[in-house]
Amino acid sequence: MPSTATTTSLRTVPRGCPLCEAMCGLSVTLDADHRVVSVRGDDADVYSKGYLCPKGASLGAVDDDPDRLTRPLVRRDGVLVETTWEEAFAEVERLLGPILAEDRNAVAAYTGNPTGHNVAFSLLAGRLARALGTIQNYSPATMDQLPQNVTASMLFGDPSSIPVPDLDTVELLVVVGGNPLVSNGSVGAAPNYRAKLAALHARGGRLVVVDPARTATAKAADEHLQVRPGTDLFLFLGILNVLLAEDLVRPRAAAGRISGLDELRVAVADHPPTRVAEVCGIGADRITALARELATADKAAVYGRLGTTLNRYGTLTCWALQAVNLLCGHVDRPGGLLFTRPVTGGPTTRRATTPARPFTVGRYRTRVSGHPEVVGELPVAALAEEILTPGPGRVRGLVVYAGNLARSAPDSAQMQRALDAVEAMVCVDPYLNETTRYADVVLPPPGALTRDHFDLVLYQYAQRNFARFSVPARPLPEGMLSEWEILLRLIAIYEGSGATPAEIEDDMAASLRRSVARNLGRDPEEIEMSGRGVRRLLDLRIRSGPYGDLFGENPGGLTLARLLEAPHGIDLGPLRPRLDEVIRTPSGTVELAPALVLEALAQVEPPRPEPGTMLLIGRRDARSKNSWLHNVSPLAKGRDRSTLYVSPADARAHALTDGDTAVVTSAAGEIRVPVTVTDQVAAGVVSLGHGWGHDDPHATLRVARRKPGVNSNTLTDGSVLDPLSGTVQMNAIPVRLSGG
16 A cells, blocks of 8 residues: 555545455545555445445455466466466367367366356356356355255245345344354345344344354344254254144245145154254254244244255255245245345246246266256266266366365365366466466456456345446456456357357347347347447346336336446345245246155154264354455454364363364364364364365465465265255264364
8 A cells, every 4th residue: 555645646436345245335445556545335335335344345455465366377397387368278279179079078167156246257157158068067056055046946946036034124033054143144145234133133023043053143142042963954844843733834925825735744744843852952842932933923034054055954954944934924025035136137027928847957967976967067076076087978177267176175185186187177266276276277367346346146135126336446457358358268269169259249249139139029129239248248137127128118217327327336125025926836836845855855864973973064254255365464364263163071071172283084084173162062063164274385375374274175075965956065074083
């Protein structure tokens, strides 16, 4: 930060934050040389109203990290060296071209979660996938929220139809396996969750947290139910049993729109509270009382997050959670859970005419273990064996878009062997990290402040309908390509068309224009287009969306031009009931008892940990997001955050004290990790954060290396998957603990 900067040389730019799902508005102040002077919350932002978290405050440091790559890298004689963009793309074509020509399914693609915060990637994702033409598609979804998408597909008919809690008016909020005071929530995030919970209490509401750990959110709760890790499903089955046995079902908004109630009654009959209490560790009386409270509350919502998705039965758990909300009448109702109407969604009156298709899985399977495709993806736990197992169809090429597989994926030791063995690896990533260090080509995009920002993916889970478009805060650095151009050039290579980025973009715009015209019943020539790049495609989607001007049909409706005139965002109103628009199942009802669920439920067995084992769970950190931000100096300050939480009782039993090193062993591997003795976890439970382990000498992450932490995924067994979604079990992992 230059000490000579004057007030007149400074300028402040409003920006949407790209670092988490809360979508806060920021005020970024820069000097005359485009260097970031400060980042503050934007008081005028229509959504976040000035809120700022440590991650958002660090945006300038994220963009200006001296370890960010500014030139492409290619592997020469075993070493990654800087090169020109032309040479880098030529190398991509040389490496991937022959493999794609022989067998497109021999190239896999992994899409990391930073891409969900990038409008350029979101707009190009479909074309990228079609251009590559492989079934080998992987993402963090099978290490995160895919059980929620599968549940939405089965219940409502669309994987994105996940209702979010109406935090502004709810009176009884039950949070299961989530810590929104630290994360700001997810798949239903909100800026300043703490203020939301304070307002809940101020209006006389109650917060109940169901979690094995006494998290920050659990500490703020009126009641903390310390469930055994991985047993939330049994708690929900007990609640469903009470609701049906005591005739407490009152669907309200969903009345007359639900099917499968009789089948559900049979399915949960064998799970009374007295039986499930032994499994989940919550008393039968309390389970019964909670069921009655939810059934009789006027405004209530049950919200679940990673604790509900990353267990052995993640999809069944998410299904049972939403079944509770539905039977108690809290779905599609103010004060309960509501569906967002995203700004780029098609007009609902026209979308409703689209024929509904039944939800299916397994359109294709992995070559080695036969894992089924789910929502267009294969389980990321299968990627390593698809690379390492010889034979026809072996994955020989890999493209990674902003993902750190070496630290985020299960069974890290096997994954790193796979990354080392793949024949051609291309990464779009700004860092030389634990994954890209295996690459043959690294294509670094510029920082977020140099690009347009629009939360295309995340608006569908906002707490309020709104839209905000942010223009670049500073110019593209000399010698760098925008991410938009990098991705368009990759599309050209995948397609083998020789097309220029401009030609591919024109083709995409023309295709989208035809689609919009079809949906609106108009002639394509009547659909105006303007601008180029992100803005041209986005304007088509906004104008044809539910708030759009419909190209003259709805004068005064939303356009990108209007958003550009409102840099602090446009408020589109509170969430409102819209279940009739949402339901897309073949039956036209909310299908409570899908065959997939009933079959899987009949095979569920209570967990039976071996004697002497403990259960490992994850942990959120306000200054961290997976492995993204560990190299950012302002966020790396302070104590070591990658430590193993151990209860006082277990510490005594294993002769461990604060700061000691423990040895933790699972079916997948072993780690040595510093211990923090704390009552935040119960006896028999240990907790370790995710995304650490920055000790690879080949990576250039100088800040992260000072406090590398320990890679928890060394312990994650990639063979234990949720049978309905392929999501890996990353919570309730059986481990053994000993002194180091």
